[in-house]
Amino acid sequence: MATALTRKDFVSDQEVRWCPGCGDYAILAGVQKMMPEFGVAPENVVFISGIGCSSRFPYYMNTYGFHTIHGRAPAFATGLKVSRPELDVWVVTGDGDGLSIGGNHLIHVLRRNVDLKILLFNNRIYGLTKGQYSPTSEVGKVTKSTPLGSVDFPFNPLTVALGAHATFVARTVDVEQKHLGETLKRAHDHRGASFIEILQNCNIFNDGAFNDVTDKGIKAEHQLILEHGKPLIFGKNRDKGIRLNGHRPEVVALGNGVSESDLIVHDETNLALAFMLGNFEAPLPTPIGVFYATSRPTYDAAINKQLAEAKSKQGPGDLRKLLMSGDTWTVD
């Protein structure tokens, strides 16, 4: 490339219109900051979204963008990526868009392993429709549509993705800019469907939903940063770890006979471990980072390979020959 790309190359001229204080600003800033590092020219990047607060995202990127309909962004993106595999295609969705109305498309795009970067902003609430519970809201959640508390058992985005055999599954946090950037980089480097759950604060309808992992005073005790090949250690003084007790993970204090070698070592290629980490609930800490990464042929590449093979075997399509195929007869 003649001149190096900068953040400004990816900033559109549109005024950003999320509520002041929304976590989406931080995610947008993080993505715009990282894009130049990926080295893909803006004209070869496409952001596709569905409906919801998160789905306004494409308007703010100076790339190609398509704000589609509720829940269906993965399907639009699949059509584009399959027929234009050279493009860098991103999907931006939320917990309602991606896991409720669009749950079907999400699991299918993941199992097919279409080479898309999927960012799911999880704020555990419906924001655009002003405050109903979402498929990731906790049981008991009091919202406008659940005045007596929700009785609806929630989805866990990560284990849904793992269950759909996604080839790259990660979690990061809106305000953790460095971690967000690193995770985006990992996702972008991955060939295949990369799924990132981004914990995102909705300061209007669900403020503080992820306080335990974002509050500077306490987050170190609740946040477990996953690193491939390293033991699971957390805590302000890095004095706590995760150990297996039989088949069950437990928090242990390091010292007093417990050493790092007793702890679980993170292995991104281990699906069973990824499931276990994905299911961590208090008192276990909230893991962030890459849970799972594996390599599998992508759907778009496989389809294009079939097309190329058909062409080399049969030659390029011959319309005249095709129209004249089958049982023909001539009338004089």
Next chain:
Amino acid sequence: MAVPPEAAGQAAESRGGSADAPHKRQEKRDRVVIRFAGDSGDGMQLTGMQFTSESALAGNDIATLPDFPAEIRAPAGTLAGVSGFQLNFSSNEIFTAGDEPNVLVAMNPAALKANIDDVPPNGVIIVDREAFTDANLKRAGYSGNPLTDHSLDKFQVIQVDVTKMTSSALHGSGLSNRDVFRTRNMFVLGMLSWLYQRPIESTIKYLDARFKKRPEILEANIKTLKAGYNYGETAELFTSSYEVPPAKINPGLYRNITGNSATALGFVAASVKSGRPLFLGSYPITPASDVLHELSGYKNFPIYTFQAEDEIAGVSSAIGAAFGGAIAITTTSGPGMNLKAEAIGLAVKTELPIVITDIQRAGPSTGMPTKPEQADLLMAIYGRHGEAPLPVVAAATPADCFECAYEAVRIALKYMTPVILLTDGQLANGAEPWLVPDPDQLRDIKVELRTDPEGFLPYIRDEETLSRPWAVPGTKGLEHRIGGLSGENLTGNVSYSPANNELMVRTRARKIAGIAREYPPTEIFGDTGGGDLVILGWGSTYGPIREGVKQLREKGKRVSHIHLRYMNPLPRDLEDKLRQFKKVMIAEMNMGQLLKLVRADYLIDAFGFNKIQGRPFKVSEIVNRANRALEG
């Protein structure tokens, strides 16, 4: 052309026949309608299609109507499992598969029972006698045996021991009883091929290809086919065979084609002529799946086929591909249309070219998936929230599906709009001879992708067509965002301005309305200077209406036919043409949807003739209704 009641009426002397004559008489017929009926597993569709190929190769004009149950395999021998295939072949031009069969082939009692009401008196019924066992009779709901209780006396019943003869022909072949039984349909095909002097070479060629890897099955099928043919010649059931001489049709290269095949080929042709790759996003649904199957075989063109997780993903993936510059198609039937409505609205708003093919079937809800209907017209034109106009094109015959598919793509690209192509289950599976077009003679489809950033705006418009530029990702300097939210004129930026919203709604409507400018003049078959009655139709009713009007005109009636291909916008000359007639009758396989449009748009006091039975109009129904209208 009148249907001669005697067409194949005296096709055979039944029960006995003359004892001499190894060389039998040959009689001429100008038109025969045969219906093959049997259990779903009896291979009646295959038999019918092969007989069709043989007849096409013999130079006849043909029209077919398959009629199969939705159940994959209903219990053997039951009425629910009866599968039928009707073929009309003629030495004259024909338009329908025929009102009623001159010859019914019934492979078992259920097939007889399900079809007997359609056979006219003195019609020929050929049955496999051995299939009329007590058990089979009971399964079909017969209390006695119609072959012996004289209930069929008004027909000419020919009883053939098909099963026994098939077994004899394959004696010593080493095949299982089941495999032997499965070749029974070839015996019938051979017998009918002799009776109507069809060449069986094309069937042998077909069998060669189909059973290439199973030589023992191939040999058995050919043996049985020939046994049936020879049986026809030597047995004493038939006193003569019949010749249906070739029809006088335009010279050229022909092939037999179904509507679904023609639709698929139309899309391929449009892709080749426009120089853009084809992308089909589709979810399997009856009766549309064959288009997906067929296009999946042409990957080298290149053609992308994506079997989506649902109907919504089918259309959405197509819109995504259109955003990327592909010729984007989705195929479906009624239930799928409902699901796709929201995405189609997005394509209207973002002005992206896709073709949505609705192969209509009888509704509402799941309805009768294998039966045709025309009740999706208003949904196609209006079935989206908001003001979301789009062009609708409807095919009239199986071969016309090619031209309509091609035309739908052409309009979509020229005007940057989604287009709905309507066919139906009858066109989809029905077949007719098709004069194979020369690709060089097809109308040009020009595609100019925008590349120049100078003065580019996503919704800047061509002055004539009002279409916006196709600016696809990967083009430097044209980065832009589109979406479903109301957009500002030219830039497309999100806008809630009231005046701007109205401007955009009206602009899109004007763009669609303007498409009618380039239609060819509406043709009147009949009295071009006005007459007593015009029958207006669209879609697959073309055949029966045209045939009916021909018959009426031969009797001196001043009845004419106008058939629409462009359903939205309607042709600009249509109102004037309709007003030339004293009466306007609109025949549709629905409750009167085109009727509503004509009455609303033109204030013309047209009346409807409607049939909602999952079956096409019979020619006689059109003729009778028209006669009543002329009297009234």
